[in-house]
Amino acid sequence: MKKIIVLAVVALMGTAVTVNAQKIGHINTNDLLVAMPETKKAQDRLKNSQDSLNVVYAQLIKEYQEKDSIIRVDSVKWSPAIKQIRFKEFQDLADAVQQYSTSAQQFLQQKEQEFFAPVQKIALDAIQSVAKANGYAYVVSRDALLVVPTTDDLLPLVKKFLKIPETPAK
Template identity: 30%
Template sequence: MSSFPKFRLLLATAALTLTTATATLAQTAPQKIGYTNVDYVLSQMPESKQIESQLKDYSTQLENQLKAKYQEYQTKGEAYQKGAATMAEPVRADKEKELQSLQQSIQEFQRNAEASVQQKQQALLKPVLDKLQKNIDAVADENGYAYVLNSDAGYGTTPILLHGPKDGDISDLVLKKMGITPGAAPAAAPTAAKPAAPAATPAATSTKTKTKSKK
């Protein structure tokens, strides 16, 4: 079973960043700027484990269905291999067409399943992200931060904050605001399993080869 990319939530970065430092900031009076590691805070929230569990169950259902479809394809492919030599031409052509259709169905199901898991993840995350944003806003207001940046770097991306003083990090303040005792280090972020198509079998390969040779 493969895993989705780490629970980074790249799309959430924009929503959780109140603003970025711009040229206009330099032209105004100095204002207090803070930053937080979104991934770290999310990983510490108990909701993360709940979401991970729900996504795992949801993905398992889809994966089991995918395995059942593949098992049907494999069984019929093996039966075709054993009897192809003695089949009448119309029967053999029909069996090959059926196998091709099953293979396409498996590929389409896999694509739809992966998209479905992503949509499920986004739906489960929305209330958590809303809660996080609300607490970031509260901590910023209470501590006089005019701006809060995101110091987390997702896959292949650059964090909005490249350098800042330690006392500008409000991550632990946000966690305490939510009643969470900050961990000593960022916990592993939750991941969601995605349905993966089983590897092709000799039956599938042979069917494809025979079909090509007929043409």
């Protein structure tokens, strides 16, 4: 009789644990972002910004190289006062090139954040909607896990939610 009671209690506890178990899903957000058409648009916008900055940078480099060539060839003919002025101009140009490079990098980082933040928000909102609709209490990043069951991968569901066509495996 004791064994039956113990087995009944164990069975009830197992049922209670099963009822309280919460679904945990996972997703590779990088794969999702790569598949999103909004990502391609953001990348194109960032590339356009980078290309326009590169045009100005190339002009500065060309001017720097021209001045460098002039200094190398003509500086032996210059008086000490002219040399001092020309070398100062050359150093100022070198500083301007360096400052432009630093400013351009900062600008591109800001633009990258500006262009990709809405894409990341769309992805996060979609993940949350799919998780809620499918009863997932937790969704973790696939990158953080070493072993995962394939049945809890939310990537196909989120792609379907965002109407992103499935691409065949390569």
